[in-house]
Amino acid sequence: MKLCLTKLSISALVATSLVAATPAIAAKKILLKTPIAFGTHLPALGTPIKWYSERIEATSGGTIRMKVYEPGKLVSPPEILDAVSSGKVNSGYATAGYWQGKLPAAAIFSAVPFGPEAGEYMAWLYFGNGLSLYQEMYDQGGFNVKVLPCAIISPETSGWFKKPIEKPEDLKGLNMRFFGLGASVMEKLGVGTVQLPGGEIFGALEKGAIDATEFSQPAIDQRLGFHKIVKYNYFPGWHQQATVFELLINKDTWNDMDEAQQIAVETTCMASMTYSIAEGEAMQFDVMKRAQQDGVEIRYWNDEMLTLFETTWMEVVDEKKKADPFFAKVWADLSQFRANYDIWEANAFLPRAQK
Numbered sequence: 001m002k003l004c005l006t007k008l009s010i011s012a013l014v015a016t017s018l019v020a021a022t023p024a025i026a027a028k029k030i031l032l033k034t035p036i037a038f039g040t041h042l043p044a045l046g047t048p049i050k051w052y053s054e055r056i057e058a059t060s061g062g063t064i065r066m067k068v069y070e071p072g073k074l075v076s077p078p079e080i081l082d083a084v085s086s087g088k089v090n091s092g093y094a095t096a097g098y099w100q101g102k103l104p105a106a107a108i109f110s111a112v113p114f115g116p117e118a119g120e121y122m123a124w125l126y127f128g129n130g131l132s133l134y135q136e137m138y139d140q141g142g143f144n145v146k147v148l149p150c151a152i153i154s155p156e157t158s159g160w161f162k163k164p165i166e167k168p169e170d171l172k173g174l175n176m177r178f179f180g181l182g183a184s185v186m187e188k189l190g191v192g193t194v195q196l197p198g199g200e201i202f203g204a205l206e207k208g209a210i211d212a213t214e215f216s217q218p219a220i221d222q223r224l225g226f227h228k229i230v231k232y233n234y235f236p237g238w239h240q241q242a243t244v245f246e247l248l249i250n251k252d253t254w255n256d257m258d259e260a261q262q263i264a265v266e267t268t269c270m271a272s273m274t275y276s277i278a279e280g281e282a283m284q285f286d287v288m289k290r291a292q293q294d295g296v297e298i299r300y301w302n303d304e305m306l307t308l309f310e311t312t313w314m315e316v317v318d319e320k321k322k323a324d325p326f327f328a329k330v331w332a333d334l335s336q337f338r339a340n341y342d343i344w345e346a347n348a349f350l351p352r353a354q355k
Contacts (some may be wrong), residue, residue: 004055007094009322011148027061027063027258027260027261028257029063029064029065030065030253030256030261031064031065031067031069031090032056032064032065032066032068032090032091033068033069033089033090034049034053034066034067034068034070034089034091034092034247035071035074035077035083035089035092036070036077036080036092036093036094036334037077037080037092037094037095037098038067038077038093038198038245039070039198039199040068040070041223042218042220042223043149043218043220043222043223043279043280043283044153044217044219044220044276044279044280045198045216045245046208046218047276047279048150048151048270048272048275049068049093049150049151049161049245049247049272050068050273050278051175051272051275051307052066052247052268053067053068056265057269058333059264059267059268060162060260060261060264060265060283061260061264061352063261064257064261064265066091066211066266066310068093070329071197071199073093074089075088075089077094077098077197078098078201080092080093080094080098080248080284081094081098081102081248083142083154084145084248084249085104085143085144085145085250086144087250088252089207090249091248091249091250091253092245092247092251093150093245094246094248095110095111095243095245095246096109096110096147096244097110097111097180097317102141102181103137103138103141103326103333104320104323104324104326105133105137105258105324105326105327105329105330106182106190107132107180107181108133108181108289108330108331108334109137109183109208109241109246110180110244111179111180111182111240111241111242111243111244112183112241112311112334113185113238113240113309113310113313114144114180114241114310114313115241115242115334116241116334116338116341117155117241117242118152118153118154118242118277119245120338120341120345121152121242122149122152122291123337124337124338125244127344128333128337129333129337130333130337131149131332133329134147135147136324140326144250144251144252145249145250146248146249146250146251146254147246147248147264148246148247148248148249148269149244149245149246149247150245150246150269150272150351151244151245151272151275151276152242152243152244152245152249152273152276152277153216153217153242153243153275153277154217154241154242154280154281155217155235155236155237155240155241155242156214156215156216156235156236156239156243157214157216157217157218157221157235158182158235158236158239158240159212159213159214159233159234160214160221160226160227160232160233161207161211161212161230161232161234162211162212162229162230162231162232164232164297165232165234166302167304167305168189168304168305170309171186171189171190171191172189172190172191173190173191173193174190174192174193174211174212175192175193175194175210175211175212176191176192176193176194176210176211176212177193177194177196177201177204177210177212177215178191178193178194178195178213178214178239178241179195179214179215180239181215181239181313181316182214182239182240183195184314185239185312185313186309188312188315188316194210196210196213196222198215199215199222201215201224201226202224202228202229204224205229205230206229212230212238214239216282216285218233218284218287218291219284219287219290221285221288222287224289227291227295227296231295231297232297232299232302233291233296233297233299233303234264234299234300234301235298235300236300238301238309238310239309242305245276249265249267249275257299271296282295284314294340308341317331327346
């Protein structure tokens with residue numbers, strides 16, 4: 001009898017172990033077909049999603065793979081959100097500022113003029129209400145997507161110009177490639193703006209279709225050759241002190257994942273945030289030194305221009321809050337977080353002059 005009980009106990013233990021192990025063994029294998037908005041040859045813009053695709057299979061225990069499609073190969077960048085939502089593809093990689101025509105608040109989750117630097121931005125996203133508001137925006141908009149911040153870069157340059165810009169009048173009448181919320185500021189200052197993809201900017205400058213451009217960080221702009229045509233490169237990047245990039249996953253695909261797979265996707269995106277900010281920070285100074293050797297003048301906006309950009313930005317904020325209640329909701333939350341953050345920022349960090 002004792003022997004039988006022992007055998008039964010062992011059998012029950014084995015059966016329980018097998019049941020517990022079944023979810024891991026039976027996890028559905030998923031292929032994420034991922035069109036992207038930025039070529040993988042562009043450091044800090046396209047390289048993070050390539051890095052992600054090379055690691056998600058290992059971090060998911062072999063149950064998730066990602067196939068990356070370069071811009072326009074499967075879905076054009078402006079169509080990524082709709083394609084993921086409809087299920088045409090089950091994932092995509094872009095930046096939310098691309099969708100501000102459909103979702104006005106989307107640009108706040110991409111880059112904010114005079115907004116938070118990367119550390120503060122991530123603090124709001126992960127430990128404030130940022131992530132929940134980010135998902136709420138897509139849900140309210142009727143988009144069937146799960147959103148995950150999956151890369152972040154530090155400041156961009158704020159423009160390449162053919163001539164010095166010393167006063168407000170120097171901007172009037174310029175045609176300029178400009179992105180996101182900053183474009184609304186420039187338009188109020190008399191600049192005609194267009195949002196061209198990176199690959200089209202050089203040709204537009206060369207043909208005179210545009211007079212000036214901003215795009216990204218020095219290491220990325222250098223790859224696109226702007227310095228060969230325009231020689232005045234302005235800093236700081238008031239319009240994009242930090243820029244967030246998103247991995248969008250179709251909600252049905254997301255819900256088909258088990259908990260371990262979802263955690264692997266989320267955690268690998270958080271690792272990509274670290275990878276992208278470190279990569280971007282490591283490569284700018286050498287490129288800027290080379291640019292100076294090639295005749296580029298690196299200029300810092302004078303106080304008059306920076307003040308003008310900031311006051312004009314606050315006018316844009318007021319207009320957008322009145323036009324869209326959800327923009328107003330997100331702006332209020334971010335502003336409150338930043339007001340609270342101020343005591344830390346003001347006391348913890350050295351002033352720029354002492355660094």
